[in-house]
Amino acid sequence: MAQTAGGYSLRCVACGATYEDDGVRLDCSQEHAPALLRSVFAPAFAVEDTDSMLRYRNWLPCGRRIATSARSGVYRSERLGERLGLSKLWIAFSGWWPERGARLATATFKELEAYAVLARLAEGERRTLVVASAGNTAAAFARAATELELPALIIIPLGAWERLARLVAIGPSVHVVAVDGGQYEDAIALSRSLAADPRFVLEGGVRNVARRDGMGTAMLEAFESIGTLPDVYVQGVGSGAGALAVHEAALRLIATGSRFAAKLPRLFLAQNAPFTPIHDAWSAKSPALIPRTPELAREQIAKLGAPVLSNVSPPYAAAGGVRDALRESNGETYAVGNDEMERARAMFAELEGIEIEPAAGVALGALVQALRRGDLARDATVLLHVTGGGATRREAVRMEQRPALVVRRGDGTFDQPAANARRFASAVR
Ligand SMILES: [Zn+2]
Structure with missing residues (x-):
């Protein structure tokens, strides 16, 4: 069976195809109706003596070692x-x-997801991870990517910005694009428009x-x-x-x-x-x-x-x-x-x-x-x-912060992937 160094593999729920994990694969390559991939780990429930979610590292898809204190x-x-x-x-x-x-410093379970997604990235991954969010996921990834100093582009409805800026002191590896007049769906659509650009890699949400x-x-x-x-x-x-x-x-x-x-x-x-x-x-x-x-x-x-x-x-x-x-x-x-x-x-x-x-x-x-x-x-x-x-119970972040870029829903480049990628790439730089 194809396996990564971490001792796990990915398997398609529909056809059973198995893949070695490259850290970012979201889908099965076979032609069939939509299906999720699942991680296949060593079967034993082994708990490490660590006071964080990493105590279950044995059942987490890890491409790199990370440190975190996140835990439910x-x-x-x-x-x-x-x-x-x-x-x-x-x-x-x-x-x-x-x-x-x-x-969980940003106060939601999304932080469990964010640390796991970042830990899954291969050591050699250089692309910027693109995350679309209605708010909590954005805060979680902003926090985790700041702490782990990994590049992330986070796309949110503008309405979600204030909460994010109060919860997280956003570090230099993280850039936030806010969609004025947009909802979660608009953030997702924008993130998809970056899929073909080699500078970015989509986080993928539930498919990850x-x-x-x-x-x-x-x-x-x-x-x-x-x-x-x-x-x-x-x-x-x-x-x-x-x-x-x-x-x-x-x-x-x-x-x-x-x-x-x-x-x-x-x-x-x-x-x-x-x-x-x-x-x-x-x-x-x-x-x-x-x-x-x-x-x-x-x-x-x-x-x-x-x-x-x-x-x-x-x-x-x-x-x-x-x-x-x-x-x-x-x-x-x-x-x-x-x-x-x-x-x-x-x-x-x-x-x-x-x-x-x-x-x-x-x-x-x-x-x-x-x-x-x-x-x-x-x-x-x-x-x-x-x-x-x-x-x-968390102390609010006091420092002045701004999104790296604000785009308006329905403006000229909103539906143009190449133009978006250029704009976002320069915002990230
Ligand atoms: Zn399949």
């Missing part, structure tokens, strides 16, 4: 569990809460195995803390990368043959109404996402209290995608409105003593719905992933 914290909830009537509620806290062992493997460390943390796989896993999803990550991590744990990892956790996935493409497709038993016009999507996304959950083309129907994971795990999906989300955030703050991001409020709102409907037993082992929180 997992603990058993008392007060929230009691309020919900759940006897075994565990919280995976992927944010900033050092007292609970959570040390390191995104999922990095985020999967939250599940590995949970397995270590709980001692078993949970029965139910709850998360707010946009692309569904987090859900796939957890599912893949669970599959790996089950493959070890451990009696404590016998059954896949049921994925309870939550989306923020009114923009709920995964929930709509799953509820309608549709084999693919149900098409919406771009206008409707834009209008719905503008109403979201958790706009980070606004991915318009999550890998739902792809082999190894969200639909497969929901089917294999006997999962459920939920639509959570802004009011429910805010009530859930307030409840978490009151009972657990820390503020959580809107997307995490969507997850807790879904758990409340699930209990009301009787979708799970009160004595089930439940893992609620708080995918962001504690941001206000």
